Amino acid sequence: MEIAVETLAAALLGLFTAGYLVLGGADLGVCMLLPHLGRDADERRTVLAAIAPFFLGNEVWLIAAAGVFVGCFPALEGEVFTGQSAVLVPLLAGWIVRDAGLWWRGRAPWRAWRALCDGMVVAGSWTAALAWGWLLAGLLTGDPAEPAAGPATVLTSLGVAALFAVHGSAFAALRLTGGLRRRARLPAGRAGERSTFALTALAMAVLPLAAGVRLPLAESAAGGQVLGLLVPAVLAVVPLPVAAQVWLWLTFRGRVTGPSYL
């Protein structure tokens, strides 16, 4: 019984992390490619409209993943977060800077302000994506409680960041029209837009699952009393936010052609 609960807790952690990397990875990738996809301020605003309704809902997947991590595996969470703090500080800082840039961009009309916010969005996204690569390098190959180092780490970081960008590009191709859509389609070549996105999404989802397998999750789960309450509670509640997100995606499924609130 207890083993089953721990497995469920690990599955929830995997679900939320993979959910973030597939959904949040797409908007992060779009932001990384912002200067490439949108050549002037108006085009960039349209590109941002492609992710605008989703990015807030996307990043809560990661918040939820961190919540499950600290709730179901508190000791391991402390170990990994403390050990990886050199990686997590730039990851969080990049994330914060990017989000601030996104929310602030449309709030003042000056060109310099928009350029500054675009810079925050792009720099923050690249920082976060590279830090993700660094973190995954540590979780996949090294000691989970220590930042990875060495040439393989650099390559992994760059590879993961590139995957974020390609995933974002595939997402943008599904959301935009006209010249913007053509630009977003470039890396995929002639392959279909949907199948390209499905492929990059699969790659994004596999990453954290591969990393999670290496973590000593089963040995470091919280007490049975907590898991027995927390896991069923989360399982009971999760359909509601997921349904809300499905509704969100259906509501805004149409391609964007102009600016949004951002």
Added chain:
Amino acid sequence: MRRGAPFADGGGVDGTGALDLARWQFALTAAAHFLFVSLTLGLATVVTAVQTWAVLRRGSGGDGGRDAAVRARMVRFWGQLYVVNYAVGIVTGIAMEFQFGLAWSGLGHYAGDVLGASLAMETIVAFFVESTFLGLWIFGWNRFGPRLHCALLWVVTGTAYLSAYWILVANGFLNHPVGYTRTAHGIELADAPAVLANPSTLLAFGHIAGGALLTAAFFVAGISAYHLRRRGTSRPSGADTELFRRSLRIGVFLAPPALLWTAASGGLQLSAIAGHQPMKSAVWRAETAEIARLQAELVERFGPGDYVPSQGLVRGAALLMLGAFALMLYASAGSALLACFRRAVLRFRGWHVLLMALVPLPYVAMTAGWVFREAGRQPWVVYGLLRTEDALSDVSAGGMRVSLAVFTTLFALLLAVNWWLLLRTARRGPGAVALGGLGEPGEDERDERTPGDGPPAGRDIGPVPAY
């Protein structure tokens, strides 16, 4: 702050250096985060009430729909300020959640069972839903019918309070641990209902909810006063005068009940801590003999150590909070009387200045209140169970210094820009609001009009359903 020892040995813990830095980091980021939270929570409630009122009164009202137009503009104007503040609040909250693991892993090792579970519930049950529905509310402004659109905001506001509750379950446990059993390496959850109904949680929740409403009340009143005062020099359109007249009254009439509620729940807390945390109580009352007695008793119970929190900090914070309360009490009682007179609301410019000056007061009181609560329970991070110094992660002072510098700088910039944007948006008034102003994607942008040549009232309501 003391200089840390060299950290040549890599991961070696540099005791007090890293501890002080980590405490500073948590105190500063939590205080900064809470500056956003208090306004967000209160303003969400106000905007929900205004939007509900607008939806219910849809179609009624005289003046050929002018009333309805004013209400729709009110929802958008205050909603815009809410969204600006909320967005940065989320961003600062992200750093908070990760900080437990980054700097305070001892807390996870020792009390993770209880603490982690409540944080997990907060993220999934509350914040996940809140963010998704906020996205629907902001970006779906012109896609849903008025009732559905308003219902979205109800979900957002409801889950915001739920979020506050879960965070206070964690915080209440730290201040007054209940419903646990000790194990070999820490504590385990034993009685979930006791944790959920912890008086330290429930009283703080009431106190926080009242304080948030108070923050929003003074904010709404202050900004409305600014616009009504400016009427003499640069006249806003007639509809906006009406909008701000009504808003000022909402703020001013909300303040006294919110203040009394906050004070009452604060008073209950003061009597509760006399039982839960007698040392904090003694320090606050400056009872020297009692402090010495408790110190001796605690040494006997827990071994040698200093169990007296910083007296200056605890007493100073409490006095600051009470002083702000007294000022707000007089100001809000007088304001509630004045707001009964239409002429005063529209023309009493001295009072308008006073209302503007009062906007920071709730923030002062709330920050001081948190300092009182958290500094007053030192040296414990889990009261009577785990000392703050024992909860610190195995981090070097150097690493802590970098992370403190990064987050403090970021948060200071976020706060500064947030307030600049809030005040700019507030000053430009309802005519320049972007929220809900864009129709279906692809429509013309209408949010960037130059200030001064405001449009005729009602024109830029555009495709917003007239509610």
